[in-house]
Amino acid sequence: MKFEYITGGGITTPSGFSAGVAEAGIKKAGRYDLALVASRVPAAAAGVFTTNRFSAAPVRVSAEHLKKGKAHGFVVNSGCANACTGEAGFSDARTMAAAAADVIGCQAREFLVASTGVIGIPLPMEKVLKGIKKAGENLSPSAGKLAAQAIMTTDTFPKEVAVGFELDGKKVTMGAMAKGSGMIHPNMATLLGFITTDAAITPQCLQKALTSANDGSFNMVSVDGDTSTNDSLIVLANGLAGNRTIDNENNGDFRTFVQALNVVCVELAKMIARDGEGATKLMEVQVVNAPSLEDARKAARSIAASNLVKAALFGEDANWGRIVCALGYSGAEFDPDLVDVCLGDLAVAKNGGGLMFDEGRALKILQEKTVVIKVDLKSGPAAATAWGCDLTYDYVKINGAYRT
C-alpha cells in the first residue's frame, strides 16, 4: 500500500514536532484543557476556517497570522470558545499566541491559536497563560496523544492518525489530531483539526492541497447541521523529511501529498462522525453516478444530515423513503425514476420505487456499528461519500444541558 498507517501515531509522529499539555483549569479540574504543538524549525502553514459570520477571535487571529504562510506551532484550549467576546476576546487570542510564541522563542505572528467550548464567555487569561507556560515546560515528541485529549470537549475518545509514505525517494510522515462531536456540519465538519508533516512543500501548494482534502472529508460530515463559530483546520509542513520542495501542483509529488492528506482527513472525519454527540453508529452515504461532483456531494450530504434518516438509523428501521426524501430536497440534479438505493448490499429501492426485501436481513445490516447507504443516481459519472451518525436520546440529553 502506498500509505502506511502508523499504529498509535498522531500529531507529533512527523520529525521535529513536539507537544505539551496542561490542566489549566478552564474545563473542570483534573482534565487536560490546553495543548501546545511546536515544530523545531519554522514550517510552511495553511488553514481553512469556518464560514460562520460570527467567526471566533482565535479564528481571525490565526487567519491573519497565516498570511505569511509560515508558522512555528499552534496553541489550543478547550472549555471556552472565545467566540462572541468582542475586542477583548480578540486581544486575548493575540495574547495567547504571543505567550506561546514566547515559550518557543519565535515571533507572535508565527504562532496560531484555536479555542473550543462555550460561546460568549471570556477566556480566563490568568489560567490560560499559566497553562501555556506549563505546556511549554513539558514539550515532548511523545505527547501527541495527550494533546489529542487536551482538545476534547464532549468527544468520547481522542482522535488521531498518522501515515508514512514516500516523496522523492524520501520517507515522509504525516500526523493529525481532531476534535469534533457537536456542531458538526459542512462547511466545515470539525470544530478543530490539526495536521503536521515533515514533507517539504511551499505554503501556496500546501493551501491548495488542504482545501482540496477538506472538501472531500470534513465538509462531508454532518452530526447536527450546525456550523460552529470556531471551525479550524490547520496544517504545518516543516520540510525535515528532506524531499525536494513541492512547489508545483502539476507534479506527481503534489498529487501523492494530496492523497496522503485525503487519507488522513477522511480517517479523522469518520472518527468525528462516529463520535457525534450521543451517536451509536457511523453512517456512510455513498452516492454514485451523479451528473457532477457537486451534485454527488449535495446528495450525499443531504442524506447524512437528515434528522429523519438519522432517527431511523437509531431505530434500526429500514425506512428508505426518508433516504429518497432527503435526496429529493438536496438540490442535486438527477432523474427520480432512475434512483436505486441499497442498505449495505441489500437493494431496497429500484428506479425510484420500493422493492420487496428481507426485513430480517435489513435489520441485521442496521444493527451493525457502521451502516453503508448506497444511492445510485444513474445520471452521470460522479461520486461522493458523506458521513454522519444516528440521532439518539443522548444527543438531546447532551445538548439540553451543555452550558449549565
Added chain:
Amino acid sequence: MKFEYITGGGITTPSGFSAGVAEAGIKKAGRYDLALVASRVPAAAAGVFTTNRFSAAPVRVSAEHLKKGKAHGFVVNSGCANACTGEAGFSDARTMAAAAADVIGCQAREFLVASTGVIGIPLPMEKVLKGIKKAGENLSPSAGKLAAQAIMTTDTFPKEVAVGFELDGKKVTMGAMAKGSGMIHPNMATLLGFITTDAAITPQCLQKALTSANDGSFNMVSVDGDTSTNDSLIVLANGLAGNRTIDNENNGDFRTFVQALNVVCVELAKMIARDGEGATKLMEVQVVNAPSLEDARKAARSIAASNLVKAALFGEDANWGRIVCALGYSGAEFDPDLVDVCLGDLAVAKNGGGLMFDEGRALKILQEKTVVIKVDLKSGPAAATAWGCDLTYDYVKINGAYRT
C-alpha cells in the same frame, strides 16, 4: 378587530362547504383516515406544493388538475403517502380523484387529491375506494373537525381555524385545517394544509394571495429540517359570500383577502410548530432591522431550525451562543458587532457579545410553553418571524420507530 376568530370553526365553516370522513382501514382500525371536502358550487382553486424532486403522485395529480384554476373539492387520506410508487401510484391518485368526483357528481379533473403517511408503499385502493364512498355518504357542513382528525398522522391534536371578515360590505368566512408534525421545514412547512372560503376571487388572484401567505407562514416553520415529498397547501374560494369578485391585486379587497389568508396560515403554522413531533414548547423567533425581507427570513429560519438551539430550549438552557451561531451561518447579511438578542424581554447579548443577566429570570422565560427569541440586527428596515419547537427525547422515539 378586522378579522374575527370563529370559535370551533374550521374547513366547513364558510358557506357551501361540507365534509365527510371514513375509517377506511389505511391506518390502524378505529381511526378516521379519509376525508372528503366539497363545495356545493365549483370554486376558484389554487395550490402550493413541495419542491422535493420526489414529489408524490397525488401532488402531481393535484398540480395538473389545478391548471384550470377550478375545483369542486378534495379528497385526502392519511396512513400512506403514495410517494415513490411509480406509475401505479400515479394511476391510484387519479383513480382516487375520479372516485371522489363521482360521489359529488363532477369531473375527475375538478377534484384534488392529497395523501400523507409512509413513503414507498402502494395505496390499498380497495379500502380507499370504499372509504371515499362512505365519506361521500355522510357529507355534512358540521364535519369539519372530523376531517381535521382524519388527516392526522403523528399529530397530537387536530389543527383548524376560521375567521370572519368583510369584503365589499359582505360578510366573508375563511376556514382551514392542516396536519403537520414530522418533516416540517421550509419549503414548505406543512405536510398538508387546506383552506376554504366563500369569498369571490379569480384563480389568478387566489394563487398570488396563497403564495404570498405561504411565504410568511408555512415556509417559516421548522420542526426537523426535512421537506416532505407530499407537502401541499390548497385553497378553494366558492364565491357564495356574494362580494364583487376580486380580480386585481391592486385593490383594497385583495389586500384584505391576503391579510385574512395570512392570519389563517400563521395560526396553522404556529399549531404545527407547537405540535412538532415530541415538542413540548413553541419557539417564536422574531428578527428585526434586517437589510432585506429575505435576510430577515433566512436569519429567523436558521435559528428556528437549529438542532442545538432546539435542544437548548428543551433543556431550558439560556445558551444564546447557539442562537448567534445559527444566525452566523444563516447566510443573512448583517454586522455581527451590532447584534442584540433577547429571550422574551430579557436582554442576553448586546452588540454581538454576552451580557450579565439574571439566570433565574431566564429560566422562568424558558419554562413557558411559548418562548420568544428576539434578534435585532440593527442593519436595516426588514423583519420576519419564524416558528419552531424544541428537540426532545420523544422526537427521537417517534422517529426511531415510525414505519415499524
